[in-house]
Amino acid sequence: MKKLTLKALFISAIAVTSMSSQATVNTYQLCLEDASHVINIAVKEGSDAAQAIEQKVDVAACMAELSKIEAKYADQSVGLNPSSVMTPADRAKWAALFDAVDAKQYKGVRYLQAVYYR
Numbered sequence: 493m494k495k496l497t498l499k500a501l502f503i504s505a506i507a508v509t510s511m512s513s514q515a516t517v518n519t520y521q522l523c524l525e526d527a528s529h530v531i532n533i534a535v536k537e538g539s540d541a542a543q544a545i546e547q548k549v550d551v552a553a554c555m556a557e558l559s560k561i562e563a564k565y566a567d568q569s570v571g572l573n574p575s576s577v578m579t580p581a582d583r584a585k586w587a588a589l590f591d592a593v594d595a596k597q598y599k600g601v602r603y604l605q606a607v608y609y610r
Contacts, residue, residue, distance in 0.1 A: 523554040527592035
């Protein structure tokens with residue numbers, strides 16, 4: 493019985509860990525999808541239509557994801573831009589998320605070019 497209980501606890505701990513890691517990936521992905529959707533609507537229908545759509549994730553959740561990426565490098569980036577000490581993979585995720593936050597707020601290069609050149 494003890495072994496069964498320990499196995500059940502171990503399996504539930506793994507399940508909880510994997511669900512929490514999937515939640516972060518989902519928030520990151522949802523931020524990128526929202527930004528892409530806003531830009532696509534801006535290209536097709538203009539800025540008024542882009543600002544009228546409902547987004548899946550709010551900007552605060554995306555900013556929290558940015559903070560999580562930056563927190564990995566907090567001790568190394570004292571007085572520096574966090575991107576200067578990040579690994580290339582984290583830097584790419586960080587930059588993409590920054591662009592997504594800008595697009596979700598209806599500003600930034602990608603959004604403004606989409607609206608201007610439509």
